[in-house]
Amino acid sequence: MGVIRYLRDIWRGAVSLARGMRRTLYYFLRPKEIITQQYPDNRLTLNLPERFKGEVVMPHNENNEHRCTGCQACELACPNGSLKVIYKYEITAEGKKKKAIDKLVYHLELCTMCNLCIEACPSDAIKMAQTFEHSVFDRSQLIKILNKPGSKIMEGVE
Amino acid sequence: MWSFQQAAQQIHEWLSERMSAGWALALEMVLAGLMAIGLFAMLGLILVLMERKVSARMQVRLGPNRVGPKGMLQTAADTLKLLLKEGLTPDGADKWLFHAAPIMAIVVSMLLLAPIAFAMDFQLWDVNIGVLYVSAMSSLMVISILMAGWASNSKYSLLGAMRSGAQIVSYELSAGLSVLTVVTLTGSLQISEIIRSQADGWWIFKGHVPVWIAFVIFIIAITAETNRAPFDLAEAESELTAGFHTEYSGIKFALFFLAEYINVFVLCGIGATLFLGGPMPFHIGSWEGLNRIMDWIPSSVWFFGKTFLLIFVIMWFRWTFPRLRIDQLLNLEWKYLLPLGMVNVLLAALIAIKGWHF
């Protein structure tokens, strides 16, 4: 029957709409379901996983020593040239010339956080830090020198 | 007990003592105008904030919470921003119409406020064709939208305006028919009469099936008339970017925005008056205790409470449903709502003649 089908269509449509409205009302009445994070306020409690790839850093120990030998493996591994090793030759105690880094220049503005340099590094000298607030007003501030001034290579790292 | 009516009366007496009747009337008109504008601004701020909070809660998020306590001042800040923004006029726009359209929109929604009863016996203008006046005025909204769409010299705006024209013209019928149901039962177009007829019970309770159907149709029709989702085809963000106000910015955009919310308020207020008794308190037959408590609540609270309930329902629609397509929108009106509304008026007439309603 045409009329019955017509009315049934209206009824089904209304029920389907009511079900949707019930779901939105459910959430309206339950503020506990809110998942918003209050970002700048929760900075202190923000917990990033240890593998999060924020930027490349070079850890130094308390004696201002790092593990970088200046082998340039990271520079070769990097797909967009964000790492640049500027090295020098140091004279060791035995009087031998030894390759060492002068500066490890890191272009954060080019970096895509692909982790290939970390994988490539044979002496685990660099790692990914969990920082992520990188915005600055001047692009030149994104060019970083990873080794601290006056630092030198750790004993026993070849 | 304090009420708006008494306050108005006192002001009137105080003024009449001090000056001639003509001056008193003029001053009262100025006062009423200022209050209308104040109400306007307040409603705009409150409704926008309410919409944002309601949508946020439905969308499992917090909504504005930075400006002021719990984000209360967010809309004020937004308004300030819109006031300071540059108002762009597109090249090739019909300048005169382009600037006139938002003003037209706001004037229409201001005119709509006139016959609304905000509290018992508290109206700006108790015209004897109050309901008819509201229907007539609310149809004028479409003119401002058409003006905006045509004058913008933008194809998106034009499409939005054309959609809006078709939409408002057709939904006006349904809204009219459902209003007619209540008018049939009441026998008057005057708003104060309609309110008084509900002293022994709201129409939604004593009007049987026809009033329920009329109420549902009315809610759908005013959602469509005010261009709100799921009938926001004139704006249709994902299709026409912003529809008829694509080219508007700054304060002119804000005026459109404000007019939309005021229209929602006014039409919901009419709905509350017609179906839910307006400022009439909620009474249950012989429960004297309850009735007295209900009477104690001021009538303005009743009116605003009911209106905001309806506004919430409309917001609830908006944040739940997807948008209709233009042909479906017209199908819904002409194939479903209009026949239903017509049958419904006949039914209401039958009930009114036979006196079956309570």
Next chain:
Amino acid sequence: MYHETEILETRTDAEGHEWMTINVGPQHPATHGVLHLVITLDGETIVKVDPHLGYIHRSIEKMCESLSYRQFIYVTSRMDYLSAHINNHGCALCVEKGLQVEVPPRAQVIRVLMDELTRIASHELWWGAMAMDLGAFTPFFYAFREREMINDIMEETCGARLTMNYMVPGGVMHDIHPNFQRRVKEFLKDYKRKISEYDEVVTENIIFQNRMKGIGILSPEDAISYGCSGPVARGSGVHCDVRKHYPYEIYSSLQFDEVLESGGDCFARYLVRMREMKESVRIIEQLIDNIPEGDFQAKTKAVLKLPKGEFYSKVETARGEFGVYIVSDGGTTPYRIKFRSPGFSNLSVLDKLARGNKIGDLVAIMGTLDLVIPDIDR
């Protein structure tokens, strides 16, 4: 070549109807990116859709010619960023095919798990964005709530949320995080409860069904001829699931169905993706407790060199068949690389589907084609 005048002009057809030409995009809420469509309208009805691409063209194929076989994988995350894992997977497979490296079983399982999680995340986003295209804003947030859980799992194991670069030739970059299995199980438990909400809010909704049913019907013949793949073709009943018909990794040993719908309209494509999410859940459930022990990466040389020749591998991304065609001249970098992106072929059918429909339908059709613009432009 298009000119400004051509875009702005109003054309008239033979019967004297005035046609209106209108630009949808490159900045438009419904194109989800910088897609530029020049559509010709007769009133509200679409006469013609002419896509103009290239607003986000980065010439990834040319870039890859100067990157080594380890390096070029990360670039492919930037193509179809929603199924970044699966793109990387395709590239890794192609390089492994050239190197003839056997991937350890543990790495294979991890890869498949990640692929399926990515597929769910991608479909989630599509679902939310498509509902938003149709004017319902709320589903978007529900979708992102679940997607966020997947992103958190990804972040913990891969170190990034969107462009993970987790695949390397011969396996995966790290072993899975110790929390991985627990969190995936938590997610699945939560997700199965939440997926019924999706039906309540969108699928069953009468307005939504009316918007989708019978719109943009794609016949199976056209789907094949236009090179459609993935849910777009499967919505028309074309058997084209690469995981089923050309299984890679461990897909041949898994229990899952190739989701097919016969309607060919927007609703069929919609249902395919909704059911596909459930199939992905099924796959994850089979694997999550059965991750074999062992290496997560095969031993490969520091510098990879593919032998002279051509290698083609294909994977099923969330959008369809993604192919990697490497021409090697025996060096350390690809001589020529071609990515067969599913979105490019799926886009070509847009004109055919949209003709004769309304503007509102164009949005629905674009939504169900699930276009990711960087994937189309490359």
Next chain:
Amino acid sequence: MNREELKAAITGKWPSAVWEEGNEWATLLGEPEPFPHMMTLLRQDPDLQMDYLFCMTCVDWKTHLTMVYHLRSMAHRHELTVKVKLDRTNPQIETVSHLWRTAEFHEREVYEMFGVRFLNHPDLRLLILPEGWEGKFPLRKDFEDPVNMIRL
């Protein structure tokens, strides 16, 4: 059909077929001249029914260009590669967009990236590149863009 059967079947129907060895799939070498007929045969023959052109590209070998068509039959599940050598200075080949509609977009892409002209193509315009890129072919090996080129 597996690879050898496919080869035999095609050779039976197209006696002048030349095969290239050493690839994953059977690779048919075509000449620009009888190419349209060959493709029509591959598409329309009920035994071959190569109805799905899933990848189509061009490779610049510095001395010549090679068009590469990857074909699949959705009914029989066999795959085939077709290669056609083109002259590098004036590359032109018959379109296949009437056989596989997907080729329309792919050919437009190859046209702008490699400069191959597809004869009888319905709408051969730039697709991805903006106005003013006619005559420069970015994916050719000798392409140099002094501004945007990234060199590592």
